[in-house]
Amino acid sequence: MVKRNKPKYKQIIEAAVIVIAENGYHQAQVSKIARQAGVADGTIYLYFKNKEDILISLFQEKMGEFITKIEAEIEGIESASEKLFMLIETHLSLLAADHQLAIVTQLELRQSNKELRVKINEVLKKYLEVIDLILRTGMEKxxxxxxxxIRLTRQMIFGTLxxxxxxWVMSEHKYDLVALAKNVHHxxxxxCCVPVSKTYQ
Amino acid sequence: MVKRNKPKYKQIIEAAVIVIAENGYHQAQVSKIARQAGVADGTIYLYFKNKEDILISLFQEKMGEFITKIEAEIEGIESASEKLFMLIETHLSLLAADHQLAIVTQLELRQSNKELRVKINEVLKKYLEVIDLILRTGMEKxxxxxxxxIRLTRQMIFGTLxxxxxxWVMSEHKYDLVALAKNVHHxxxxxCCVPVSKTYQ
Amino acid sequence: MVKRNKPKYKQIIEAAVIVIAENGYHQAQVSKIARQAGVADGTIYLYFKNKEDILISLFQEKMGEFITKIEAEIEGIESASEKLFMLIETHLSLLAADHQLAIVTQLELRQSNKELRVKINEVLKKYLEVIDLILRTGMEKxxxxxxxxIRLTRQMIFGTLxxxxxxWVMSEHKYDLVALAKNVHHxxxxxCCVPVSKTYQ
Amino acid sequence: MVKRNKPKYKQIIEAAVIVIAENGYHQAQVSKIARQAGVADGTIYLYFKNKEDILISLFQEKMGEFITKIEAEIEGIESASEKLFMLIETHLSLLAADHQLAIVTQLELRQSNKELRVKINEVLKKYLEVIDLILRTGMEKxxxxxxxxIRLTRQMIFGTLxxxxxxWVMSEHKYDLVALAKNVHHxxxxxCCVPVSKTYQ
DNA sequence: GATGAATGAGTTTTCATTCAT
DNA sequence: AATGAATGAAAACTCATTCAT
Incomplete structure (x- = not known):
């Protein structure tokens, strides 16, 4: 049985999300995460190589679920435009539904050092490939x-989202994030230009 | 004469850009910046309240120049679309022309703590207002x-850029950033949809 | 088991006494105390909140023992005058017997900042209460x-001692401190006036 | 003309008393004293060898005045006991009349390092000699x-005062210090014993 | 497997003093 | 005589990681 499936592995990751969301990246000491997880400091190191490994694993686990859910949502859809809409809406929904995770991924983990962010980017690639696939499908259709x-368009879509x-996170979740999906898709x-064609219709 | 105009003030900020770009945010000690600037450690504190103040001032100075240059470029232009193009091109040009600054603003300063990033965001607001103005002009015209x-569109434009x-910075400047301006503007x-109107023209 | 009873707690305090006595208050760095105690710098902070806490604890522990010993000595004594004599003799004996402690409490700890000295004074209060008790007993008897x-007399007795x-400490322990007890008591x-009564004897 | 008589010499010493009384010994930086004295930092060093020299000079000047005044008060007095009373009363009066000086000499200057305190003790010697003289006179008479x-008695008198x-300073001058003179003298x-002789009178 | 006491490297900031003007 | 900008040495404390139990 790999560590990934043992209960304490997930327990520690959930603890890390909570501790980072509540205390911020630089105040999320290993001992605090251990206390939140209900284990001893040393136990952390039976499941993770080092502190950075907790954060990478956190991102991998959460991003994995994120991508799985989005892929499930867009799977049966024919139209690329509708696929894109569903990706946008699911992206916003998933993060709107988990404030703590949103804080951690949008604000806190970005304070990590360059090395960690390079690894985070590797995980992100899988998500970017989902976007790429929609784009290629749409172009073919x-x-x-x-x-x-493709690369530029994907960067712009991801950058936008x-x-x-x-x-939204920095505004402290003051407005309805999911409601923006329609406008974002449009x-x-x-x-942002005036839809010329429609003026002729 | 205020500190901001004394030669050592700018000298220290330039040193900070170089040191952060070359060593990374977390390896940019005050003593390294002082050495690069050719002053004693203590001299730093005659011009800046503390280390954070160096970084905020750096961002303010550089962002100030950035905005000033962009505003100068778009000033005489009539069309909002062309204003937007010029903003995009200037944004990309200015950062493409100063690799060190690009590294510092795009990667390194984002590792700063939340407190510093809040202050950075205040400086950013002035840039976002320039985008807002173009959008409002374009809508009126x-x-x-x-x-x-407006808010959403501005976020999407800024997020895209x-x-x-x-x-581009993470790719280690492997391709021509400015050449992307046309596509980005388009x-x-x-x-990304097929220009329906044109097919009917 | 509270920290106060762990062996390293006392070990660090004894190390602090030695380091302060030998190097002086301002040259008693935490790392020096740690080295003398045979522990790592960080270990200090498992037992003490900060450097000031070491010094306060040192004073509390030593003053606690001091008072306990004096109270034990004067306990069975009937006469208030003899109690006072025993307090004087024990006060002088205890400090004469521990040159390092005498240097620390009489000279070095007084260089501490006002905040620390206020806390030291709180500990001292317990000793002053012992004096007060002798005075009240003597007055009643x-x-x-x-x-x-009472307050004034206590201040004069303590100030004298x-x-x-x-x-004696500043003279570098050149003479016999305990031998002074009899004269001090007298x-x-x-x-200092001529014993009038005796002139009539 | 020696420095001691130039106006800025006294000006700087008065500034030092004020700054130390208001900010405490460890917050009394040379630049603060210079600002209070209305001179440039560098000017301090035209009148004093270094910071310690300011403090020693301060103590010498103030202690000099102190001793002069006390000597003047006790000069014409015949009785040693009355001389002692006048010394006590003047000692208390002079410090009660200058709260800032009392704070500086009783609390703040004691935080200085051992070296400085040794020099302060040399200045104190002159005062102790005044006490000694009263004692010797009284014994002779x-x-x-x-x-x-003599040494012990002088220590006890000085320690008491x-x-x-x-x-009184630590109580923040809450009660009338001079009113205590009579009791102190008695x-x-x-x-503190019951005046046996008097019971026979 | 689990614990938690112990480790020790690493950096910002202050401030007395100098010296060119 | 007076200035004040520049200097640079020096120390407390944190926290990721280890390892004996």
């Missing part, structure tokens, strides 16, 4: 412009 | 959709 | 003048 | 017991 620069969620599909 | 949610520059104006 | 101002010990009982 | 140990004033003359 003629829904999206054939001239899209990320900034929106971060702003912007990503049509930009 | 009929160039941009009248239904734009920020993610593009960050990706995406922000038209989104 | 008719041994001491009924017109004594303190100055004598301090002078002075405190009779003052 | 038959007012004081012929068996007095010092402790009384220190207690105690120093007769001790």
């Amino acid at each position: 003629g829904e999206f412009s054939k001239e899209l620069d 990320d900034e929106i969620v971060t702003s 912007f990503l599909m049509n930009g | 009929g160039e941009f959709s009248k239904e734009l949610d 920020d993610e593009i520059v960050t990706s 995406f922000l104006m038209n989104g | 008719g041994e001491f003048s009924k017109e004594l101002d 303190d100055e004598i010990v301090t002078s 002075f405190l009982m009779n003052g | 038959g007012e004081f017991s012929k068996e007095l140990d 010092d402790e009384i004033v220190t207690s 105690f120093l003359m007769n001790g």
Whole structure:
């Protein structure tokens, strides 16, 4: 049985989310996480190589669930545009539903050192590939412009979503994040210019 | 004469940019910055209240120049769309032209604690207001959709630019950042959908 | 088991006495105390909140023993005058027997900041209460003048003893401190005037 | 003209008294004293060798005045006992009349390092000699017991006075210090025992 | 497997003093 | 005589990680 499936593994990760959300990245000492998890400091090191490993594992676990859920949601959908809408809505819903996780991923984990963020980016790649797939599908189906620069478009979609969620977290969740999905989708599909075609309709 | 205008003030800030870019945020000790600036450790504290104050001042100075230059570029332009293009191109140009500054603002300063980042965000607001102004102008002139949610659109534009520059920095400046301006502008104006109107024209 | 009873607690306090006596208050760095105690610097902070806490605890422990011993010595004695003599002799004996402690309490700890000295004074209060008790007993028994101002008399007795010990420490323990007890007691009982009564004897 | 007589010399010493009384010994930086004195930091060093020299000079000047005044008060007095009373009363009066000076000499200057306190003790010697002289006079005149140990008695008198004033300063001058003179004198003359002789009178 | 006491490296900041003007 | 900008040495404390039990 691998460590990943033992109860204390998840227990420690959940404790880390809570401790980081409540105390901030720099005040999330290993001993605090251990206390929150109800284990001894040393026990942490039976499940994780070091502190950084807790954070990477946290991100992997949470991002894994995140991607799985999004893929499940968009699976049966035909239209690329609708797939994109569902990705946006699920992205916003999942983070709106878990304030602590949102704080940890949008604010706190970004304070980690460059090394850790490189590893986080590797985990993120899987999510970016989901976006890429939607884009390629849309281009093949003629829904999206054939001239899209995939990498650039993916960066813009991800950057857009990320900034929106971060702003929402920094505003202390004052407004309804999910309600923005429709507008976000419309912007990503049509930009901010006046829809010329419609004026001729 | 205020400290801000004394030569050592700027000298220390330039030293901080170099030291942070080369060593990373967490390895940028005050003594290293002092050595780079060619002053004694204690001299730093004649110009800055504490280490955090160096970083905030750095961001204020650089962001101030950044905004001033962008405002100068877009000033005489009539069309909001062209203003937006110029903002994008200048944003990318300025950071492409100063690799060290790009590393510091896109990667290193984000590792700072929440307190510092809150202060950084206050400085950022002035830039976001420039974007807002372009959006409002464009809406009034009929160039941009009248239904734009200003806050949301501004977040998407800034999030897009920020993610593009960050990706470019993390790729270690492997490609031409400024060359992306045209595509970015097109995406922000038209989104990723097939330009329906044009097919009917 | 509370920290106070763990062996390292006392070990660190004894180390602090030695280091302060040998190096002086301002040269008694935490790392020096740790080295003398045979523990790591960090271990100090498992037993003491901060450096000041070491010094307060040192004073509390030593003053606690001091008072306990004096109370034990004077307990069975009937006469208030003899109680006072025993207090004087024990006070001088205990400090004469521990040169290092005498240096620390008479000279070095007085260099501490006001905050620490306020806390030291709180500990001292318990000793002053022992003096008060002797004075009240003596007044009730008719041994001491009924017109004594308790607070003032206590201050004079303590001030006398303190100055004598301090002078002895500053003289670098050149003479026999305990031998002074008899004269000190006589002075405190009779003052410096000619014993009028005796002239009539 | 020696420095001692130049106006800035006294000006700096007065500034030091004020700054130390208001801020405490450890918060009395040279630059603060300079500002209070209305001179530049560097000017201090035209009048004093170093910071310690300010403090020693302060003590010398103030103690000099102190001794001069006390000597003037006791000069014409015949009786040693009355001389002693006048010394006590003047000692208490002078410090009661200058709260700032009392704080500085009783509390703040004692935080200085051992080296400085050794020099302070040298200045104190002159005062102790005044006490010694009274004692010797009294012994010669038959007012004081012929068996007095001069050094010890002087220590007890000084220790008594010092402790009384220190207690008063620490109580934040809550009671009338000078009013205690009579009782203090009576105690120093007769001790705390019941005046046996008088009962026979 | 679990514990938790012990370790020790590493950095910001203050402030007395100097000296060119 | 007076200035005040510049200097640079020095120390408390935290916390990730280990390892004997």
